[in-house]
Amino acid sequence: MTNWDRFLDSFFNARVAAEYLPKIVEGFWLTILLAGCIILAGVAAGLALAVLRSLGIRPLNWLIIFVVDLFRALPPLVVIALLYFGLPAAGLSLSGFAAAWLSLSLVLMAFTEEIFWAGITAVPKGQWEAARSTGLGFFPTFSLVVLPQALRMVVPPLTNRTIAITKGTALASVVAVPEILGAAQAGVSFSFNPTPLTLGAIAYLVLFLPVVILGRWVETRFAWKR
Amino acid sequence: MPKATGPIVEARGIHKHFGALHVLKGVDLAVHERELVFVIGPSGSGKSTLLRCLNRLEEPSGGAITVDGIDILDRRTDINKARQRIGMVFQAFNLYPHMTALGNVALALRKVQGLPRAMAEDKARRALERVHLADRAGHYPGQLSGGQQQRVAIARAIALEPRVMLFDEPTSALDPELVGGVLAAMRELRESGMTMVVVSHEMGFARAAADRVVFMDGGRIVEEGQPEAIFGNPQQERTRAFIGQISRH
Ligand SMILES: Nc1ncnc2c1ncn2[C@@H]1O[C@H](COP(=O)(O)OP(=O)(O)OP(=O)(O)O)[C@@H](O)[C@H]1O
Ligand SMILES: [Mg+2]
Numbered sequence: 326m327t328n329w330d331r332f333l334d335s336f337f338n339a340r341v342a343a344e345y346l347p348k349i350v351e352g353f354w355l356t357i358l359l360a361g362c363i364i365l366a367g368v369a370a371g372l373a374l375a376v377l378r379s380l381g382i383r384p385l386n387w388l389i390i391f392v393v394d395l396f397r398a399l400p401p402l403v404v405i406a407l408l409y410f411g412l413p414a415a416g417l418s419l420s421g422f423a424a425a426w427l428s429l430s431l432v433l434m435a436f437t438e439e440i441f442w443a444g445i446t447a448v449p450k451g452q453w454e455a456a457r458s459t460g461l462g463f464f465p466t467f468s469l470v471v472l473p474q475a476l477r478m479v480v481p482p483l484t485n486r487t488i489a490i491t492k493g494t495a496l497a498s499v500v501a502v503p504e505i506l507g508a509a510q511a512g513v514s515f516s517f518n519p520t521p522l523t524l525g526a527i528a529y530l531v532l533f534l535p536v537v538i539l540g541r542w543v544e545t546r547f548a549w550k551r
Numbered sequence: 552m553p554k555a556t557g558p559i560v561e562a563r564g565i566h567k568h569f570g571a572l573h574v575l576k577g578v579d580l581a582v583h584e585r586e587l588v589f590v591i592g593p594s595g596s597g598k599s600t601l602l603r604c605l606n607r608l609e610e611p612s613g614g615a616i617t618v619d620g621i622d623i624l625d626r627r628t629d630i631n632k633a634r635q636r637i638g639m640v641f642q643a644f645n646l647y648p649h650m651t652a653l654g655n656v657a658l659a660l661r662k663v664q665g666l667p668r669a670m671a672e673d674k675a676r677r678a679l680e681r682v683h684l685a686d687r688a689g690h691y692p693g694q695l696s697g698g699q700q701q702r703v704a705i706a707r708a709i710a711l712e713p714r715v716m717l718f719d720e721p722t723s724a725l726d727p728e729l730v731g732g733v734l735a736a737m738r739e740l741r742e743s744g745m746t747m748v749v750v751s752h753e754m755g756f757a758r759a760a761a762d763r764v765v766f767m768d769g770g771r772i773v774e775e776g777q778p779e780a781i782f783g784n785p786q787q788e789r790t791r792a793f794i795g796q797i798s799r800h
Binding site for chain 2 (some may be wrong): 449451452455456457458460461462465469470473474477
């Protein structure tokens, strides 16, 4: 066997590929499910925190900033490990999926809160004043005038951050979630052949390449002209 | 019911501090129905601050303000309701960039006055007609010239049928060739009987349209009078110096 043949046999082994493809496809759907749940919860919670923060209640804002900085500082894998391996000690055990979902949602929440907050504060003061001068109250001004502009401004960074964090779903393999990477690693250890990892990489590309391209499109589409 | 007589705007002894900075040092201003009062003065003299106190965008540190019989500084006053009677136009237009011209004008009609959408848009369209921009109703601010944006901003304020309009340097962010259109809109508004307080250095407009010119300096009203008197024959040294300065431009 030449080196080249050995390489092909290791990474593009047709028999192994056929055997483990169904597992990888299952992992693919599981990754989509996990990512979807993370995006929904993380972005919603991040937006909620940013809205709360704009109420300007001092002690509440300190708390928000503390939580946000905490989850921005901790590596996501550490958060996952804490929730999965640490919580049972406190008498509360989470499934691997739940632990991964909660951890990455909290991390995404922290980053999106900062992004939404930056957007809200970037809306010029004149917008508030114009709306308030016509008799609109705080909440209508916030929701009808300020927030729509803030959301529009933050779409590009939000898209990028969301992509970056959903790629963290691969970390769920550490807590035995058979998403793409988990399924691929299981395949490798059963077949003693790395081909399932090749399949996994391809699955990630199939999943994230369109998302990255969409992100690019979003970025140009939302370039804001006044 | 608001009183039919007496000034529409009456500010007495207005003081305003920003921290240690004493910006307004006891300003008295009364504006009568259908009167156009012009406010001039050097940068930092407190013109904008005074204007912004009148609709409580800025909270005065002392004094009393009534507009159309409403005590603006009373905690029990529904300020959002009062503000509908006080239109305001800003130097930077401050149109909502995510809404069309029509949407900009209709927003408060719908969300403050509670008109149904069709009625609000009808009223908004009529306000846009008054500033000759009915044909731009569907345009976004980014698609309008500065002069057109400022006229939309005027329409946004007058659609609420205010009792008084406040203008804070409405033309100073505009290219010279666009100033005329905005001044024309203000002129028509004045001819329709609107009470107006205008901070601006457009002396030609002041001479032609103002009933009274107020000169502010250092947080105080230094001198006031008819436009010819203030521009032609100011009594105070500071007024003379300032008029001399702006006339040279
Ligand atoms: N929000 C604020 N906080 C602190 N200082 C302020 C604030 N707003 C205004 N000032 C200060 O108050 C003073 C008066 O400002 P104001 O804007 O009323 O002046 P103005 O007469 O309108 O000047 P201009 O012709 O430059 O618009 C200035 O010294 C300004 O720096
Ligand atoms: Mg000013």
